[in-house]
Amino acid sequence: MPKNKNLYAIGLITSLFFLWGFALNLNPILIPHLKKACQLTDLQSSYVDSASYIAYFLLPIPAAQFMKRYGYKGGILLGLILFAIGAFLFYPAAAVRSYVFFLAALFIIFSGAAFLETAANPYITVLGDPEGATQRINFSQSFNGLAASLAPFLGGRFILSGINHTAAQEAGMTPAQINTYLSKEASAVQIPYLIIGAVVLTVAILIFKTKLPEIIEKDDDLNGDEDQSLLKKLGGLIRQKQLMLGVLAEFFYVGAQAGVLSFFIRFAERVAGMGEKSAAVFLTISLVGFMCGRFIGTFLMRFINPVKLLALYCLINVGLLILAVTLHAKFSVYALMGVAFFMSIMFPTVFSLSIRGLGSKTKLGSSLVIMGIVGGAVIPPIMGKVSDMSNIQMAYLVPIVCFLYIFYFAYRNLKVKNIEMVAAH
Known part of the structure; x- marks a missing residue:
């Protein structure tokens, strides 16, 4: 792979580190926001994290098996598509103001993220000289850290309204006024997540059009053999x-x-x-x-x-x-x-x-x-x-x-x- 093409591929794979880092670190913004918009208890609002992390628990091994059959590039593309679908689903979830719908969308986003995270580290190691593998991983991880810093800042600016009515204030509002207020709060996530979905889909198209090296794995101990089963x-x-x-x-x-x-x-x-x-x-x-x-x-x-x-x-x-x-x-x-x-x-x-x-x-x-x-x-x-x-x-x-x-x-x-x-x- 030519050097300039190699740098382009590294940039694309590095963007994956940024994407899942950004999505995961929006959760501290979503939890108080959805608590308000969907009128939740603290326990109920915490299910934002549950929907996200349970995907990370359930998907890595299926993702690895999928990539063994269809290749890492296929796994990355599937992950990006799932990620984008989940982000786009925030629009109808906000429209109907359904917390279960939001949780389903989050699970889909992080199912996609699990595919991306399973693939990203091994891919970075083969995109260049083996001696520079650690340096490339650290470089890519720095963008994950950058995303962690940007997500709450941008989420606080464009999702949180800064408006919190007290119980006494809500008691003085008509049901129609409360419904309008809650609907407006819920709709605040629509445009940000449409943008996220569009960015993710764009990265998917770019990766689809880019020739990436295949990863040949040696002695994969995740697979059973004649002498010893995986179990x-x-x-x-x-x-x-x-x-x-x-x-x-x-x-x-x-x-x-x-x-x-x-x-x-x-x-x-x-x-x-x-x-x-x-x-x-x-x-x-x-x-x-x-x-x-x-x-x-x-x-x-x-x-x-x-x-x-x-x-x-x-x-x-x-x-x-x-x-x-x-x-x-x-x-x-x-x-x-x-x-x-x-x-x-x-x-x-x-x-x-x-x-x-x-x-x-x-x-x-x-x-x-x-x-x-x-x-x-x-x-x-x-x-x-x-x-x-x-x-x-x-x-x-x-x-x-x-x-x-x-x-x-x-x-x-x-x-x-x-x-x-x-x-x-």
């Missing part, structure tokens, strides 16, 4: 205590990350009396801190054992969350913003520790760790239920439990000095 391989891996503890640690990490960020705007509104647009700006700053934390954490790992850094960051986050739960006004929001920074290194560090020493079973073990992402579908609803039963501040006791378990996992591995870090989610 037997899984059975053997499940008995690996380190791996299973790591899967649980990733479950708690992704759940904590989703919960901390998804309820951020709700927290800032209730605890600090901030408007939703202002809260969205603070959320954006938090995610910029998250992105910076990855670079700073990577630098610190040159001098500090990554496992010790992971343990230290867990304890710091426990302390910050205790402050967020006990303090009031903007001080509690500032504490919560700090949590994002110290979460930054956790996914890749836990992942790398989990698959350490698996040898030829590393790929299958990695798939099990990735399935721990389902924590993002479970922890936010628990926080939502706690919030409905008490208040949003008490809900942030839940991620404290998550970080304490991750600390335990790190503590068990303190003797490990060198680990091969993988790309962050």
Whole structure:
């Protein structure tokens, strides 16, 4: 493949990192927005995360099997088409103001994203010299971080209205006025998601017209052979205590990350009396801190054992969350913003520790760790239920439990000095 063509292909595949990062980080905007537009409880609003992360849990292995038969390019195209369809479905979902319809659209979007994420990392590794594979992955991941910062900023600007009626104000409105208000709120997502769908469809057309190299995989341990079935391989891996503890640690990490960020705007509104647009700006700053934390954490790992850094960051986050739960006004929001920074290194560090020493079973073990992402579908609803039963501040006791378990996992591995870090989610 000519060099200029190669750069073009790298640009297209890198755009996939941006697309799924942007969609996933719109969830903290959608949760308070749909809570208002569809008149939901905190528990019900958390199903936005559930619909998203359950797709990541269910689709990676079917996606891998699909790509084995139809190629990675075919999988990417199917993923982009699903992504676009889900985005376009936001228009009728808003028109009828159906929360179930919104959740179905989100599930379709992230089913497509699961295909994209399954394909993107291996594709980047073959688009150029093998020596530059790590550099290309890190470059592409930086666009995922950029999307994480832009999504809440743009979502706060173009989706959130900044209008929140009190119960007393709504009591003074006629049913027709309330319906008009709620319909206007719901319709705010229509144009943004039509634009997202159009952009995704454009990328699909460009990739369809671009010749991409085929990936030839060697010794794929996801496939059964004459001597050992896939189920037997899984059975053997499940008995690996380190791996299973790591899967649980990733479950708690992704759940904590989703919960901390998804309820951020709700927290800032209730605890600090901030408007939703202002809260969205603070959320954006938090995610910029998250992105910076990855670079700073990577630098610190040159001098500090990554496992010790992971343990230290867990304890710091426990302390910050205790402050967020006990303090009031903007001080509690500032504490919560700090949590994002110290979460930054956790996914890749836990992942790398989990698959350490698996040898030829590393790929299958990695798939099990990735399935721990389902924590993002479970922890936010628990926080939502706690919030409905008490208040949003008490809900942030839940991620404290998550970080304490991750600390335990790190503590068990303190003797490990060198680990091969993988790309962050």
